[in-house]
Amino acid sequence: MTERNDHDLGEQFRALRREDTTAAPAFRATLAAARARRAATPRRRALGLAAAALVLAGVAVALLLARRGVPIDLATVRLKTPTDFLLALPNEELLRTVPELGRVTITLDRRTP
C-alpha cells in the first residue's frame, strides 16, 4: 500500500519491527500467563462481589437504623383515594355546620339554570 517515496518511512518501521520481534515474549509463556490469569479471575471476581454485597448490606442496615428513630405520627396520615372526589357533594358544608339567622352560607352555582 505504501508508495515508492514512502520507502524511507517503511524502512524505519521495519527496523522497529525487527527490534520488537526480538524483544517479544514467547508465545507459550504469554499463553501460560493468560491461563494462570483466567484461573485467578473467578476468585478475584467472587471477592469483588462479596465486598460489594457487604457494602450494600452495610448501607441498608445504616438506613434502617437511621429510620428507626423517626416516629411516624398516624394522626397526620390520611389516605386519599383517587375516587374521593365522587363523594364530594355540592354545598356539603350545610351538612356539617349549624345555620345562623341572617347569614347566607349557600353559594349558588350561576351556571345551573
Added chain:
Amino acid sequence: MSPEALEQELDQLHPAAFGWALACCSGDRAAAEDALQASYLKVLDGRARFDGRASVRTWIFSVVRYTVAELRRRAAVRRWLPLAALGATSDGRPDAVTELVRADGTRRLTEALATLPRRQREVLHLVFYQDLTIAEAALVAGVSLGTARTHYERGKAALRKLLKEEPE
C-alpha cells in the same frame, strides 16, 4: 474455527500482535503484555468470535485494540479509587527498559510517533509496520476508509516533518 486452529493462528501472529499491542500501549511493555494476555483469553474462551468478515490477522488486531481501550478505561477508573496506590497502574508512557534497548533511529521514530494523535499513530503503524492496506487498517482501527486515508496522509506528513527536524 477449532481452539487448536485458533491457538496455531495466535502462535503465528504473536510477534506482530505484540508489536501492535506495544503500539496501542504507547510503548509500555508491561501494559502491552497484559493486553495481549487478556486478548488471547478472549479469543480462546470464545468471548471474541471470528465471523469471517475480515482476515484472522485483522480480527485479532481489532481484539487487541479493543482490549487495550478497555484496560485503559479500567485503569482510569482505578486511579480514582482509594486503593489505587496499592496496585501500580500503567501511565501510558513507554517504559524505560524498552526505550533503552532501542537503537537511535528507532528511538527517534517512536518519539516522533508518540507526539502524533492516537488515530494517526495507529493507522501509520498498521500500514508501515504491519504491512496492512489502508482498508484493512480502517477495519482494525474501527473507522471508515476515508477517515483512515485522512489519518494516513496527515500522519505521514507530520511524521516526516518531525523526523526531518534535528534531534535536541
